[in-house]
Amino acid sequence: xxxxxxxxxxxxxxxxxxxxxxxxxxxxxxxxxxxxxxxxxxxxxxxxxxxxxxxxxxxxxxxxxxxxxxxxxxxxxxxxxxxxxxxxxxxxxxxxxxxxxxxxxxxxxxxxxxxxxxxxxxxxxxxxxxxxxxxxxxxxxxxxxxxxxxxxxxxxxxxxxxxxxxxxxxxxxxxxxxxxxxxxxxxxxxxxxxxxxxxxxxxxxxxxxxxxxxxxxxxxxxxxxxxxxxxxxxxxxxxxxxxxxxxxxxxxxxxxxxxxxxxxxxxxxxxxxxxxxxxxxxxxxxxxxxxxxxxxxxxxxxxxxxxxxxxxxxxxxxx
Amino acid sequence: xxxxxxxxxxxxxxxxxxxxxxxxxxxxxxxxxxxxxxxxxxx
Numbered sequence: 001x002x003x004x005x006x007x008x009x010x011x012x013x014x015x016x017x018x019x020x021x022x023x024x025x026x027x028x029x030x031x032x033x034x035x036x037x038x039x040x041x042x043x044x045x046x047x048x049x050x051x052x053x054x055x056x057x058x059x060x061x062x063x064x065x066x067x068x069x070x071x072x073x074x075x076x077x078x079x080x081x082x083x084x085x086x087x088x089x090x091x092x093x094x095x096x097x098x099x100x101x102x103x104x105x106x107x108x109x110x111x112x113x114x115x116x117x118x119x120x121x122x123x124x125x126x127x128x129x130x131x132x133x134x135x136x137x138x139x140x141x142x143x144x145x146x147x148x149x150x151x152x153x154x155x156x157x158x159x160x161x162x163x164x165x166x167x168x169x170x171x172x173x174x175x176x177x178x179x180x181x182x183x184x185x186x187x188x189x190x191x192x193x194x195x196x197x198x199x200x201x202x203x204x205x206x207x208x209x210x211x212x213x214x215x216x217x218x219x220x221x222x223x224x225x226x227x228x229x230x231x232x233x234x235x236x237x238x239x240x241x242x243x244x245x246x247x248x249x250x251x252x253x254x255x256x257x258x259x260x261x262x263x264x265x266x267x268x269x270x271x272x273x274x275x276x277x278x279x280x281x282x283x284x285x286x287x288x289x290x291x292x293x294x295x296x297x298x299x300x301x302x303x304x305x306x307x308x309x310x311x312x313x314x315x316x317x318x319x
Numbered sequence: 320x321x322x323x324x325x326x327x328x329x330x331x332x333x334x335x336x337x338x339x340x341x342x343x344x345x346x347x348x349x350x351x352x353x354x355x356x357x358x359x360x361x362x
Contacts, residue, residue: 003339003355033358091358118359196360251361259338262361276340278349285362 003275004085005116005193005264006093008106011123012132012139013099016152019184020123021096024192032194035090037080078113092118092194102141116273118193119266122146122176123184126165127156133168143169146176147267148191154180175268177246190218190289193264196249200287218246219293223286223301227308228255234307238263238270241288242296250286251275255309 011017021036084093093115097106103120110117122142125132132139143149149169154162162180169178179186189195199220231254241248248265259274260281288300341349356362 003352003359005359091355193359197358198360200360249360251356259340262356274338275352276338276342277352278341287360 003116003273004090004093005118006095006110007118007192008095008097008103008110008120009123010097010101010103010106010120010142010145011099011150011152012125012129012136012142014128015099015123015125016150016181016184017096017099017123020121020150020152020181020186021094021184023184023186027187029092029192029194033089033091034194035084035088035093037084037093037095077109081113081115092192094192100136100138102138103145104141107145116193116262116264117271118264119147119191120145121148121150121191123150123152124165124169126151126153126162129165130168140172143172143176146173147269149173149176149178150184150186150191151178151180152184153182155182177267188218190246196247196287196289199247199289203287217291218289219291220287220289221293221297221301223250223284223288223304225284225304225308226282227284227310228253229284229304229307230255230309231257231261234261234304235270237300237303237307238265240303241265241268241300242290243268244292244296245288245290245300247289248286250284252284252286253282 009017009021025034025036081093084090095106095110097103103122107117107120122145124143129139133143151162151165151169157165166178169176177190179188179191189198199218200222203220203222229252234252234254238248245265246267248263250263252261252263254261257274259276262273262275263286264271264273286304288297290296341352344352353362
C-alpha cells in the first residue's frame with residue numbers, strides 16, 4: 001500500500017527550511033501521518049547529482065538506528081523510502097534537502113521510486129538571495145524547480161528590496177506561487193499535500209470555512225460527476241488551467257481505462273497516477289484551489305463537462 | 320475556460336508513478352486506501 005505523497009523542501013544554506021518545517025509540523029501538519037526525512041549537510045555532492053545520508057528526525061527518531069543513517073546511493077534511497085512506508089505508514093513524506101542540493105534530481109528519484117511528487121517548496125532568504133544567486137548556480141536551480149517560493153526573513157529587508165527580490169523570483173520562475181513569511185511562520189494550508197483536504201472541506205461547506213483560509217485569500221470549489229472522461233480532452237483541460245488555479249486534485253474515471261486516474265496539479269505542474277479501486281466506485285471527484293476562482297469556476301466546470309463521455313451528443317442537441 | 324495563456328515552462332519528462340491495485344485487499348486495507356485518499360485531498 002504505497003500510496004504516499006512527497007513534498008520536497010529546499011532552499012539555500014540558512015534560508016530557514018528547518019524553521020519553516022518546525023512551524024508547519026507544530027501547526028498545520030500536527031497530528032497528521034507525516035514522515036520527515038532530513039538530508040544531512042555535507043553528504044551531498046555540490047553538483048547535487050546524488051542524494052546521500054538520509055536521517056530521520058522528529059517522528060522518525062525510532063528508525064535512526066537503521067541502515068538509513070549512513071550514506072546511501074540511489075538504490076538505498078529507494079530502500080530507505082520503502083522502509084519508511086512499511087514501518088511508519090505515512091500518508092505524506094516531507095524531504096528536507098541540504099542547502100546545496102539541486103531539487104530536480106531528487107524529484108526525479110522520488111518519481112523513480114514510484115511515489116507521487118506533490119510539490120517542491122523552496123525557501124528563499126529575502127536578505128541574501130541576490131548574493132546567493134551570484135555565488136552559486138544551485139541557488140538558481142532551487143528557485144526554478146519550485147512550485148512554491150516561500151520568501152522568508154521579510155523583516156530584514158525594506159519594501160523596495162522585497163519588491164526587487166519578488167521581481168527577480170518572478171523572472172526566474174513565473175510559474176511558482178510566492179508566499180511571504182517571517183521566521184517560517186506561514187499560515188496557509190496550500191503548501192503541503194495534506195492541506196488540500198482542508199480546502200476540499202471548505203468547498204463542501206463554505207460557511208464553515210476557517211478564518212485562516214479566508215486570510216490566505218484562496219478559495220476552492222468541487223467537481224463531481226459519474227460520467228467517464230475522455231482522456232486526451234481531460235489532459236488538455238488540465239494543461240490549460242488558468243494560472244490562478246494553484247492546486248487541483250482529484251480522482252476520475254477515464255474512457256477505456258479500468259484504473260482510476262489520480263491527478264494532481266500544483267502551480268501548473270501536472271502529475272498523474274493510477275489506482276485500481278472496486279468497480280462500484282464510479283464517482284469523479286475533484287477540488288480546485290486558487291485565487292479569483294469566481295471568474296474561472298464556470299469555465300472549468302464547463303470544460304470538464306465537455307470531457308464527459310456523451311457530451312458530444314449533448315453538444316449536438318444544443319446546436 | 321479562461322483566456323489565460325498556457326504557462327511557458329512545460330513539465331520535464333518524469334518516470335511514471337507505480338500503479339497500485341486494491342484487488343485482493345481486505346476491507347480494512349481498502350478502508351486504509353480510502354483514508355489516504357481522503358487525507359491527501361483526492362476525495
